[in-house]
Amino acid sequence: MQITMKKLLMFALLAGLSGCTIVPGSHISTSPGWFVDEDDGSEEAEPLPDVVQVHAITTNVLDGDAGDSKSQPAPELLEEPRDYDYTIGIGDVLQITVWDHPELTIPAGSMRSPSESGNWVHNDGTVFYPYVGKIKVVGLKVTEIRDLIAKRISEYIENPQVDVTVAAFRSQRVYVTGAVNQPGAYPVTNVPLRLLDAVNAAGGLNELADWQDVTLSRGGKEYHLSLRAVYQQGNPAYNVLLRPGDVVNVARNDDNKVFVMGAVAQAKPVPMTRNGLTLAEALSAAGGYTEDTADASGIFVLRRAPADSDHQVDLYQLNAKDATALILADGFHLHSRDIVYVTTSPIARWNRVIKNILPTFQTIYYGALAADRVRDLDE
Numbered sequence: 001m002q003i004t005m006k007k008l009l010m011f012a013l014l015a016g017l018s019g020c021t022i023v024p025g026s027h028i029s030t031s032p033g034w035f036v037d038e039d040d041g042s043e044e045a046e047p048l049p050d051v052v053q054v055h056a057i058t059t060n061v062l063d064g065d066a067g068d069s070k071s072q073p074a075p076e077l078l079e080e081p082r083d084y085d086y087t088i089g090i091g092d093v094l095q096i097t098v099w100d101h102p103e104l105t106i107p108a109g110s111m112r113s114p115s116e117s118g119n120w121v122h123n124d125g126t127v128f129y130p131y132v133g134k135i136k137v138v139g140l141k142v143t144e145i146r147d148l149i150a151k152r153i154s155e156y157i158e159n160p161q162v163d164v165t166v167a168a169f170r171s172q173r174v175y176v177t178g179a180v181n182q183p184g185a186y187p188v189t190n191v192p193l194r195l196l197d198a199v200n201a202a203g204g205l206n207e208l209a210d211w212q213d214v215t216l217s218r219g220g221k222e223y224h225l226s227l228r229a230v231y232q233q234g235n236p237a238y239n240v241l242l243r244p245g246d247v248v249n250v251a252r253n254d255d256n257k258v259f260v261m262g263a264v265a266q267a268k269p270v271p272m273t274r275n276g277l278t279l280a281e282a283l284s285a286a287g288g289y290t291e292d293t294a295d296a297s298g299i300f301v302l303r304r305a306p307a308d309s310d311h312q313v314d315l316y317q318l319n320a321k322d323a324t325a326l327i328l329a330d331g332f333h334l335h336s337r338d339i340v341y342v343t344t345s346p347i348a349r350w351n352r353v354i355k356n357i358l359p360t361f362q363t364i365y366y367g368a369l370a371a372d373r374v375r376d377l378d379e
Helices: 002-019 059-064 142-153 195-201 227-231 279-285 323-331 346-378
Strands: 052-056 093-098 126-129 133-136 162-168 173-178 184-187 209-218 221-225 247-252 257-262 268-271 294-304 313-318 339-344
Touching: 093 126, 093 142, 133 142, 142 162, 173 195, 195 227, 195 247, 209 227, 257 279, 268 279, 279 294, 279 323, 279 339, 313 323
Parallel strands: 052 313, 173 247, 257 339
Antiparallel strands: 093 162, 126 133, 173 184, 209 221, 209 247, 257 268, 294 313, 294 339
16 A cells, blocks of 8 residues: 555645646746847747737836827818818809898898798709899809909999809808717808817717727828817817718717736736726726735736737736835726736645645545455455
């Protein structure tokens, strides 16, 4: 029996040693050798794949996370006319008045609005006016139309006083879609229409809106804008001047989340708020990392790299062995679909191995013990 037990203990020892290399579950190493520079020729540890680029979360990384306040929209969106003025289009309704000559002015009446009694701009781009006939008005400003009518009607009326206004703006529109309260088409008028004006006309953002993800479609191109930069940070550059035909889409926020995994109290997806989400907030929402099993030096953020990068994954590491380093976590802003992973401490991984091999050890031990008892009885 002594010989059998020695064999059993030897087997358990070998199993435990081999378990060091077959630890179940996922893990990210925090060993400095893991961050091998491919150019230094070191062979002490396997270098990272080319697809991953590692960054330590330090004040330098936080300084590089400038956010919306320092960024600017595409240069072409910042180009604006010096003097904005509305130009007439097909479908607009003009109100033409010749003072002291009521017979030339179509009366609105108590039952007719100016838009109903005015002069429609027809599909050929013209309007008809007494003594003047057809006038091509599409593409002209109201001041240019006023001068044109005054010049032609002066052949019949001495020193005519002509006034032209737009009674109904119907030819040019912008479209607001997505997470707003009243999506729809909204007219471009003689008052400059900017991004905030269009969103406010659409009833403002609803509770699902992602105000950091606004897409402006213009001329077959898409531009990404941020309402947060305007509302919260006061960046006027993002409040761009809209043009006829623009489509503004405010994205929904319900699919924006980060995933917290590893040695935390509750691994789960954490939705991002309208103001974004920091690493500290994500860890807190998951109940924090577990003090008895987590390796505080191994708090990682995995992020898909930009499309034009020479790598595919950015890996950020926070060493929180000193709890004051968590201040850095509160300043590190996460992106949608980031993965936060808290790795397990070496002793916890060893305990995981023991937990997995213990049932096998017990089965072998009690089996051997039973066999020894049977042999003793036979003897």
